Amino acid sequence: MEQADLQRLFDSKIEQEIRIEPKDWMPEAYRKTNLRQISQHAHSEVVGMLPEANWITRAPSLRRKVALLAKVQDEAGHGLYLYSAAETLGTSRDEMMDDLNSGKAKYSSIFNYPTLNWADIGAIGWLVDGAAITNQVALCRTSYGPYARAMVRICKEESFHQRQGYEIMMSMAFGTPQQKQMAQDALNRWWWPALMMFGPNDSESTHSQQSLDWKIKRVSNDDLRQEFVDKSIPQVEYLGLTLPDPDLKWNEERGHYDFGSIDWEEFYRVVSGNGPCNKERLQARNKAHNEGAWVREAAMAFAEKRQTNVA
Amino acid sequence: MNSKNWPLFEVFIRSKNGLSHKHVGSLHAADPAMALENARDVYCRRNEGVSIWVVPSDHITASDPGDAEELYEPARDKIYRHPTFYTIPDEIGHM
Numbered sequence: 001m002e003q004a005d006l007q008r009l010f011d012s013k014i015e016q017e018i019r020i021e022p023k024d025w026m027p028e029a030y031r032k033t034n035l036r037q038i039s040q041h042a043h044s045e046v047v048g049m050l051p052e053a054n055w056i057t058r059a060p061s062l063r064r065k066v067a068l069l070a071k072v073q074d075e076a077g078h079g080l081y082l083y084s085a086a087e088t089l090g091t092s093r094d095e096m097m098d099d100l101n102s103g104k105a106k107y108s109s110i111f112n113y114p115t116l117n118w119a120d121i122g123a124i125g126w127l128v129d130g131a132a133i134t135n136q137v138a139l140c141r142t143s144y145g146p147y148a149r150a151m152v153r154i155c156k157e158e159s160f161h162q163r164q165g166y167e168i169m170m171s172m173a174f175g176t177p178q179q180k181q182m183a184q185d186a187l188n189r190w191w192w193p194a195l196m197m198f199g200p201n202d203s204e205s206t207h208s209q210q211s212l213d214w215k216i217k218r219v220s221n222d223d224l225r226q227e228f229v230d231k232s233i234p235q236v237e238y239l240g241l242t243l244p245d246p247d248l249k250w251n252e253e254r255g256h257y258d259f260g261s262i263d264w265e266e267f268y269r270v271v272s273g274n275g276p277c278n279k280e281r282l283q284a285r286n287k288a289h290n291e292g293a294w295v296r297e298a299a300m301a302f303a304e305k306r307q308t309n310v311a
Numbered sequence: 312m313n314s315k316n317w318p319l320f321e322v323f324i325r326s327k328n329g330l331s332h333k334h335v336g337s338l339h340a341a342d343p344a345m346a347l348e349n350a351r352d353v354y355c356r357r358n359e360g361v362s363i364w365v366v367p368s369d370h371i372t373a374s375d376p377g378d379a380e381e382l383y384e385p386a387r388d389k390i391y392r393h394p395t396f397y398t399i400p401d402e403i404g405h406m
Contacts, residue, residue: 084337303342
């Protein structure tokens, strides 16, 4: 088929909501955009384990500990689903790992903030996973088949993450005054970074329109952020906590909450590597990768040896 | 450092007896036994299955989307292969 015919076939599939599958022809820029987005998403799942793993040994009860262990294990699985989806676009797991560990690849900036105390684990499950779910539910209809399937699986598993986080927040917000204060402090620190997870404002987002046209993105950054704010406010009120935003108020006309503007300078500072924990996260990643190298090699050598013996 | 990638395996899960195995995803492992163990950890954490198949991905032969026309078009105009092509009087009832 001619290039123009292939392009027409691709465009008509996008138009008719027919998913693009790995062996189908696709424009090079579509492939690259998906590869960048899916691998960044995978890296976020993997780096996302670090701030939470910090608290597994110090969870306040066995119930909290098994939940947190299960959540962190889920994140590893989510990373794997997404790496597999990215690999269908013609890259290898090793290349992606190298890009993450060298600092070349990006991951969600939210994981460059520290988890200072137990309330942070509640706030992360509730707000960070909550924001991720808002984004991921929309991505279940993304146009690249393997990415959409990974999202469906992830969304099914993610709902418990948010609920366990909110349960932690409830225990603390309804606990002693000190516990309530810790919950409020965690909310204060995580609220704005959670809103930043949706990315730059639509007016500033360079790739957004093309991604929406290709139906890689289904809903714009600002619309998703608004949805998250609207959903979160009753949850904050139930806890008897307040949001660190003096501009927050219900807008009858729009039927949505208005909220203050985001500190984008902070966002870009953290994205470009100067957040509180960027270095620590990459160090931990590299340490795990390097110290596990002999295990990966030994497993491969053992498998090869066994195969030779059988043959 | 030896940077040889572990091979890729495709994972198929039977969700319960009576249903066929269905493709759920893929993973890397050094050998089939490790692929099975990893498949259990990654794809069966919530009672998703009662049986797992793992198949080395490079053992799968797949059709080419470019051949879609010659593979599937001929079936499209053979409507006489469907029961609704044949008229049976109402008084006969369900057939």
